[in-house]
Amino acid sequence: MNIFIPLFLGVAIGYLFKERLRMNLDKPLSAILLLLIFFMGVEAGRVEIDAASILIISITFAALTITGSLAFSLLLGGRR
Amino acid sequence: MKFLYFVLGALLSGIMVGRYTSLNSGNLSALMLYLLIFIIGMDIGRSKGLREEIKKLGRISLLLPISTILGSLLGGGLASFLVGTPMKLGLAISAGFGWYSLTGPLLAQYSPLYGVIGFLANLTREIFTIIFYPVVIKKIPKELAVSMGGATTMDSTLPILVKFGGTEITIIAFIHGFILTALAPFLIPLIMQL
Numbered sequence: 001m002n003i004f005i006p007l008f009l010g011v012a013i014g015y016l017f018k019e020r021l022r023m024n025l026d027k028p029l030s031a032i033l034l035l036l037i038f039f040m041g042v043e044a045g046r047v048e049i050d051a052a053s054i055l056i057i058s059i060t061f062a063a064l065t066i067t068g069s070l071a072f073s074l075l076l077g078g079r080r
Numbered sequence: 081m082k083f084l085y086f087v088l089g090a091l092l093s094g095i096m097v098g099r100y101t102s103l104n105s106g107n108l109s110a111l112m113l114y115l116l117i118f119i120i121g122m123d124i125g126r127s128k129g130l131r132e133e134i135k136k137l138g139r140i141s142l143l144l145p146i147s148t149i150l151g152s153l154l155g156g157g158l159a160s161f162l163v164g165t166p167m168k169l170g171l172a173i174s175a176g177f178g179w180y181s182l183t184g185p186l187l188a189q190y191s192p193l194y195g196v197i198g199f200l201a202n203l204t205r206e207i208f209t210i211i212f213y214p215v216v217i218k219k220i221p222k223e224l225a226v227s228m229g230g231a232t233t234m235d236s237t238l239p240i241l242v243k244f245g246g247t248e249i250t251i252i253a254f255i256h257g258f259i260l261t262a263l264a265p266f267l268i269p270l271i272m273q274l
Binding site for chain 2: 005006007008009010011012013014015016017018021025028029030032033034035036037038039040041042043044045046047054055056057058059060061062063064065066067068069070071072073074075076077
């Protein structure tokens, strides 16, 4: 749960220095996001896939779990 | 929309570099992720009316993870029926909710092939969220579309959700991801032991 450390640190700094931190965070956020996605791509690209069938199975699972989640969120959440 | 092309470009060029070069990015992606989470945290901390925002979320913060669990399991069941994998495996893969680094090793205990499928299916879910969230929110309310990211909405896909959905999406995405992250390590072995 290392993710909590930078998150809470960021919240604390943001809260304590609310008045001083008025700069636009959109550009640094975008730049770091692109770097993160690039490095995630590098990691994904290093995974050797021998069988196309495994890739097809994976894509089917990903597509249907996402579709199912979206359908249920609309069904349950849409009735708020 | 223009930024989405940059996202796709970064992802594809990363995959090509990973596939055809011996570049070892080490912990750089983790470092970038922590830096992003820090900036997002800072943005939350300096924003006004945060308490009101959490109060406003109310029921949806619980309904959304429940929707994701039910929808993922149903989708996984349907996928296993379509591709011919055992139902138990299909449900276990979908119970990873995109957390590939957990699902892969957990399923590899039963079979290396199960591990590979569990890893790739959940990695693909994460990649699809990165690519399609900006497109999906044109048709579906952005807070409901968070469900597509599963457990990853508290970390790796959080920046893309915030970038396209706005800062107001941060809390709901984090709570959603947190609940699913807490459940996945219990749910996967539980399903495999059925």
